[in-house]
Amino acid sequence: xxxxxxxxxxxxxxxxxxxxxxxxxxxxxxxxxxxxxxxxxxxxxxxxxxxxxxxxxxxxxxxxxxxxxxxxxxxxxxxxxxxxxxxxxxxxxxxxxxxxxxxxxxxxxxxxxxxxxxxxxxxx
Numbered sequence: 479x480x481x482x483x484x485x486x487x488x489x490x491x492x493x494x495x496x497x498x499x500x501x502x503x504x505x506x507x508x509x510x511x512x513x514x515x516x517x518x519x520x521x522x523x524x525x526x527x528x529x530x531x532x533x534x535x536x537x538x539x540x541x542x543x544x545x546x547x548x549x550x551x552x553x554x555x556x557x558x559x560x561x562x563x564x565x566x567x568x569x570x571x572x573x574x575x576x577x578x579x580x581x582x583x584x585x586x587x588x589x590x591x592x593x594x595x596x597x598x599x600x601x602x
Contacts, residue, residue: 484498490564494564498558498572498596513527513575513577514572516573517595526538526539528582528584530581531581537582547562565600566601566602576589577590
């Protein structure tokens, strides 16, 4: 497993932007498929975006497509989530996740490493 630490959350007005960062430790990071998930109060954790080990395959939830961008830098052991045109419904705790499967997937069960989460709050 890799250890994951998220940062970059905060409070932003609707229409604003935030960039979340996930720092990974461990020499096998570059082989991991990575994803971002989020969980709002009273709701189940939901898929946001995923990227394969080499960045060739990327998936987004329909709710964020065109507004969010996932990327990775294997040399820096980092995954980013650029979030633009934020909406109040994007308010949630955002989690970075990694899995040995290497490919991009929406399936939460494929991920075996999770960060502690970072709060994103979008005010209207």
